[in-house]
Amino acid sequence: MKKFFKSLLAKYILIILTALFIIQIGFFVPAFLFIFTSNQEETERQAASIEEQWHNEASDIERMTKGTILDHFKQWKQQYPQSSMFWVDNHGNLSAQLDVTAELPDEWTPAFTAQFIKERYDEDPFTVIAFAGNNQNHGFIVFELPRSALSQDTNQFSQLGGRTFSIIALTIILFFIMISLLFFRGIRKRLVALQEAMEIRDTDRLPVSIDVKKNDEIGQLESTFNQMVSELRESKQREQEEEQLRRELIANLSHDLRTPLTKMRAHLYSISKETLSANGVQAVQVMEEAMEKLDRLIENLMSYTLLTARKMNYKPESIDIIRHLRTSMASWYSIFEKEGFEIDVELKPFNETEWNVDPLWLDRIIDNLLQNVLRHAKSGKFLSVRTEAGKDYEAIIIADQGNGMSVHSNGKGAGIGLTIVDLMVRKMDLEWEVESGHRGTVIKIKRPKKLS
């Protein structure tokens, strides 16, 4: 229940209920005030006051002539422009009248008088009948006023009240709209802030936890998001640990395989120092070659396992490709030179020499390709490493003049080496193509130019 009161739903219901309540009050209170209370009572109060004043003033008239009576009437006419008045003297004659519109007889019989009184009692026009003078010998004077005129003042007041009422009602509605807007703007603001916070990434490229301020629905969403982030982080950590374990395992395995290989080589070296027959020397040489091949195979197999399981560390960075290639060639040059190769290195700077690649991977690609040249294209005695800038690409070209890849070479087994090259090239968003014939092999590692 406590949770409910903290929720947005509760707040929303509260706003709606408050609005309904205010609207109700806004409608009914003015209605009561203006329609029932003020209007009716005011009319009656005014009528009573007119009646009393008419009676009083009638009794105060001293000389009962037509002139004085008419003067009296005119005075009243000023105050009540819509009124009409007449005088019936003690003989029943209609002696004076002012603005009377109704058909009145010139002589008033007692019967007509009685009927007139009966007709006018509590009817429209509002009628006051008073004896003229301070005794009853001068007949009576009658004051008529349409009831609409009587309530004119209060009507004016009522109209004014109506306007006030409209303004109040409008204000209340505007107030309600404002409150609703503020409420939704608050929600929207928090949702946008949440979305922005969700897009922020930490150094490990995972989202950052959000500071939970309120315990409502959005607050709960934030908590759930935080929980998700922490689960994601845990899972990533687990994954990293597994990766570490696997790498450790492969490293250990590689170590365990190489240790006996090293021992074999040690003993072979010792044998080679002995005096051997020609056959013996040849056997030692073959064994050495086989051992080197085994060493390379272990290395490639380990890399391949890591690569295909996507567990090989990949850290791309922006490097000067020409400089990197030159350094790489500096270490390979002597090896090819020793084998009697003609080496042609021509590295011209590209327009954009910075490539975003993992330098270790790039070294590995170059090593694998050059090793292949060394092993399979020895017959050509030629190696060319150069750069080429095409219309929509920049490329590193490694070419030899060996027998080509299709021709079976003595040291076959390059398959895994080239597979590693292929995996690495593609992972680094580069392309590569191989042209191979009996006159040699040309390998292009291309970087497509970005469209500007």
Add this chain to the structure above:
Amino acid sequence: MIHILYIEDEVEIGRWVTRNLMEKGYEVKWLKSGEEIDFYMINADLVILDVMLPGLDGFSIGKRIKNTSRDLPVLMLSARTAIEDKVEGLSFADDYITKPFHPDELAARIKVLLRRFNKSDEHIHLHHLTIHTKDLQIINRDSDEEILLTGKQYQLFQYFLRHLNQILTKEQLYEAVWGEEFLEGDKTLMVHIRYLREKLEKDPAKPQIIETIRGIGYRVKQ
């Protein structure tokens, strides 16, 4: 006499390497773990370290050595061939050789390291020149005269000698000698190489001592 400190837990390999290095004229102290290293380190000119060792591993020992004596060359000799291991090793060590290795390669790398760290007192013969590495005295054997170099020429030639037989790129040379980043098209290095050749070569137009390796850089080859 050059003292080599060698740490290897594998008995067969350890015995073989020790014997080989001793045959090449080095004095070798072989330890099976890194426990007593602090004692033997004082006399050593070079340390060869295996990675997988009982107790402290080779990486930790290597880092400790480099922390106390930066001038002692450390060579890692390991069966761990993963790129990550090499990268970690080379973050402090001066060279990293993977097993199985050829004893001649090991000997060559030791030589390079000793030269780089100025530990060897050699007389290098380069064509008509004899160079005493300790004080970099260059003698022209034809005329029996000493060749004197200026500051930058001296630094440049010394860098070549420390990396004897290695091809050095323009960037490498410039950055090692001038200590600034090499900018493509800068002629400073070329000019200094020309001066150096004028002093060292018999025929500077056909240099024999400082070779130009087209497209890559330069090399001083013994």
